[in-house]
Amino acid sequence: MASYRLLAVASLTALVTTLSGAASAAPPTVDRAAAKASVTTVRGPQQAVRLATGERLELMRADTRSVSPFRVLPAGNSVRPGRFAYGAAGGKLRVQPTGHRAQAVRVRAGARGSATVTAGAYPVTLTIASPTAVAFKLLYVWDRQTWTSYSVKDEEFTPNGSVQLPDGNYFAVALYSQSGGGSYLLTRTFQVAGAGATVRFDESTAKETRIAVDDPTATRYTSAVWISVPGGLAGFAGGGAEKTYVTPFSVPGASLRLHELLVKRGTSEYVPGPYRYDLYRSFDGTVPATPVANVTRAGLAVTTTAVRGQARATNGTLQTVPYTAGDWTGVYLPSPVAVPGTLTEYVTPSQSFGRLLNYRPTAQDMTLTERVLPAGLSAGETIGGAPFAPRRAPGSDSYRDITRMWIYEYPALSDAAGNLGLDRDAKVSINLSSGGEPYISASGLSPYQSVSATVPSVSTVYQLNHTVTRVASWSRLSTEVRSEWRFLSAGVRYSDPLPLVDIGFTTTGLDTQNTAPLAPMRINATATSRRPGAATTLTGLEYSTDDGATWATLPVSGSADRASVELTVPSTAAFVSLRATAADDSGDTLRRTVIRAFAGPASQADETVGATRVSNVVVNGGRPVVLTPSGVAEFTATFTATDPAGIAAGDVYLRRGPSRGYLPRGSSAGPDSVLVSGAATVCTPTSTTTATCQATFRVDPRLSLGRNNLAGAWQVAVRATSNDGRSFTDRRAAATFPLLRQTTLTTTATPTSVTAGKTISVQGTLSQANWERMPYSGYPGQAVTLQFKKAGGSTYANVKSVTVDQVGEVTVKVTASVSGYWRYVFAGSPTAAAVTSGSVYVKVT
Incomplete structure (x- = not known):
């Protein structure tokens, strides 16, 4: 048989590295001796751009609407991005983080283009009248009859711009933000008639716009406010409770649109609240003088959304975007959710929303079904039910033409309800052969990559093996998902999906961590075929409690396309794997295996399989992590991993309190908070057997934690896997470290000049960072030590140990003897850092 194999080309684009979230990405491995294939990036956002703030702009893939929505992913391990302006006109989307230049991406074809400047054009100056300087801004101009946009030249670091x-x-629309003063969306209508003009945007005419709800416990978490015109938009999104001001206008064809997420006061990025308001309002044609939309909770749609965990408690975000017919839909807005957890949602009724669920917070993406709810109570929804396994996604099939075959199975980690998902950090291997002739042998692929190869045009039987593996500290399920196909295929003159058989799994009876009960539960499997008109049969179903080392058969009829089987999982089983086989009436077959499809009744304690070991677990270089009242603190967690076969990957996260993933069934305890890195843990080999792994954490105590009681001892959970995939270790408390509130301590003395033998009063105030309400608050009931150093001396001596009062203050009276320096010292506590005050000099004569 002649070889149809081509020279292998394995190229990873910069986009793949960007999307993975890792600091670096190893290229895929293509066996050049056995495979002549091409690797390409085919999935993920249409475009991804790194912004000046380190955040990532992703233009989402187009659907049936006119233009795709987009999202901005935060830097580090934040849940929400900072404030940014955005605008779309002339087929270009521009995003400008506050205080930075704008960056642009091309948008989907079909967007209205910019007008070409003609000889009959006149110079028009756009200027912003503001009491403070305007350095960074976006300026847009549209023709009110055709809605054609005109490109504006921005005069940077001035309030001006110009256009012909x-x-x-x-x-015209002007967008800019004032530090601490809100964001401004100013508008003007004007006419050009035979001469140039100056158009002035007056900040003083702008009014605050928002959605107000009659719930005093709710506060705005993030928002998007934008002006929409046919073929374009301009607005703001991101940040927290920043106010937005807009110039009221009356322009047919233009709309002011508001999308706001509200949460319970006290909610933080890693301590989610119990409810979420998802509110949308559009002022079409006319924006009133007071552009505030008032809504009542009683008039909203109400539902509950339960998010299941993957045998481990972690963080997640729920992102939504309102869909509007025929124009730009805006930007996805995120809010934190507990995983596992149940969220009550109050939603604008009769409005369509696109939805995404992200774990950790952007490791595993789940595309949820578009949702429109009526006013009143609606049935709840469960997301993230196990098993996580492949689901067919329309438009994302592996396919072929006459002599070329493309292999790409995108939603390989979808939930049991059919919500399509993938893990950005997972690795994919693909092997395609026929009769011993290899066509593809590739490993280390990202979930966004496909592999193609030249194949015979004649009808041929192929074997295709597709395997997804992942190492994640936040998930212990679906660690390996393997699909083994045998199918008959011939060349076609047009692109046609490969005639592959599919098997889908669902379960009933699992708990919020996808853990099986001691009582009987049910496993369902269904076979389908991508070959039009084919009849399918589910031919086998098995389960394993030892990660696939041995299998037990479950009863199936062998003549139907589905089976529903009751199983009582052994009480000693920590995890249950599933394997099923199916065939269609053309002879195509599939065997699909999901290792660790769901958790068993036994406690999922620390695990070590094989020779993999971890050691030298260190956070922040061995120093306490001390957090100020606000602002981002960055620190690292490192560990050493060893295995005779070498280390393939590692992961680390930080947790405060117990973890559901390690407690017996029925326990209601859970972690107080979980901190994860915003990027994949990077493991750097130091020898053939050893690697040093590092994760970087960025924490803003007010936004990330938001609660003072989260200070104290935290635990470090780590996981490492060997290169050969046979060994791993997973430890929930490999080390502990102190995460402390910063303290301040002051010392004053009166009088500062005194006669020997007289009394001196030495006052001190001990304060600690307050992550909830104010920068600092008094730290009551703590012991501090008064120290003294003689003038000209080199050391301080302890004078007296005292306890500060209920507001953190203390006064000690001493008898003056010699001139010198006085100070207070606080030795620290389990939740607050040690601190020494500055000294005060007292002259004694």
């Missing part, structure tokens, strides 16, 4: 315009009527 022909005679006509125009609608």
Whole structure:
């Protein structure tokens, strides 16, 4: 048989590295001796751009709407991005983080283009009248009759811009933010008639716009406010409770749109609240003088959304975007959710929302079904039910033409309800052969990559093996998902999906951590075929409690396309794996295996399989992590991993309190908080058997934690896996470290000049960082030590140990004897850092 194999080309684009979230990405491995294939990036966002803030702009893939939505992923391990302005016109989307230049991406074809400047155009100056300097801004101009946009030249670091315009009527928008003063969305209508003009945007005419709800416990978590015109938009999104001000206008065809997420006061990025308001309002044509939309909770749609964990408690985000017919839909907005946890949602009724669920917070993406709810109570929804396994995604099939075959199975980690998902940090291997002739042998692929190869045009039987593996400290399920196909295929003149058989799994009876009960539960499997008109049969179903080392058969009829089997999982089983086989009436077959499909009744304690070991677990270089009242603190967690076969990957996260993933069934305890790195843990080999692994954490105590009681001892959970995939270790408390509130201590003395033998009063105030309400608050009931150093001396001596009062203050009276320096010292506590005050000099005569 002649070889149809081509020279292998394995190229990873920069986009793959960007999307993975890792600091670096190893290229895939293509066996050049056995495979002649091409590797390409085919999935993920249409475009991804790193912003000046380190955040990532992702233009989402187009659907049936006119233009795709987009999202901005936060830097580090934050849940929400900072405030940014955005605008779309002339087929270009521009995003400008506050205080930075804008960056742009091209958008989907079909967006209205910019007008070409003609000889009959006149110079128009756009200027912003503001009491404070305007350095960074976005300026847009549209023709009010055609809604064609005109490109504006921005004069950076000034309030001005310029544009060439022909005679006509125009609608202009200016966007900028003032540090601590809110964001401004100013508008003007004007006319050009035979001469140039100056158009002035007046900040003083802008009014605050928002959605107000009659719930005093709710506060705005994030928002998007934008002006929409046919073929374009301009607005703000991101940040927290920042206010947005807009100039009221009346322009047919233009709308002011608001999308706000509200949460319970006290909610933080890693301590989610119990409810979420998802509110949308559009002022079409006319924006009133007071552009505030008032809504009542009684008039909203209400539902509950339960998010199941993957045998481990972690963080997640729920992202939504309102869909509007025929124009830009705006930007996805995130809010934190507990995993596992149940969230009550109050939603604008009769409004369509696109939805995404992210774990950790952007490791595993789940695309949820579009949702429209009526007013009143609606049935709840469960997301993240196990097993996580492949699901067919329309438009994402592996396919072929006459002599070329493309292999790409995108949603390999979808939940049992059919929500399509993948893990960005997972690795994919693909092997395609026929009769011993290899066509593809590739490993180390990202979930966004496909592999293609030249194949015979004649009808041929192929064997295709597709395997997804992942190492994640936040998930212990679906560690390996393997699909083994045998199918008959011939060349076609047009692109056609490969005739593959599919098997889907669902379960009933699992708990919030996807753990099986001691009582009987049910496993369901269904076979389908991508070959039009084919009849399928589920031919076998098995389970394993030892990660696939041995299998037990479950009863199936062998003549139907599905089976529903009751199983009482052994009480000693920590995890249950599933394997099923199916065939269609053309002879195509599939065997699908999900290792650790769900958790068993036994406690999922620390695990070590094989020779993999971890040691030298260190956070912040061995020093306490001390957090100020606000602002981002960055620190690392490192560990050493060893295995005779070498280390393939590692992961680490930080937790405060017990973890559901390690407690017996029925326990209600859970971690107080979990901190995860915003990027994949990087493991660097130091020898053939050893690697040093590092994760970087960025924590803003007010935004990330938001609760003072989260200070104290935290635990470090680590996981490492060997290169050969046969060994791993997973430890929930490999080390502990102190995460402390910063303290301040002051010392004053009166008088500062005194006669020997007289009394001196030495006052001190001990304060600690307050992550909830104010920068610092008094630290009551703590012991501090008064120290003294003689003038000219080199050391301080302890004078007296005292306890500060209920507001953190203390006064000690001493008898003056010699001149010298006085100070207080606080030795620290389990939740607050040690501190020494500055000294005060007292002259004694």
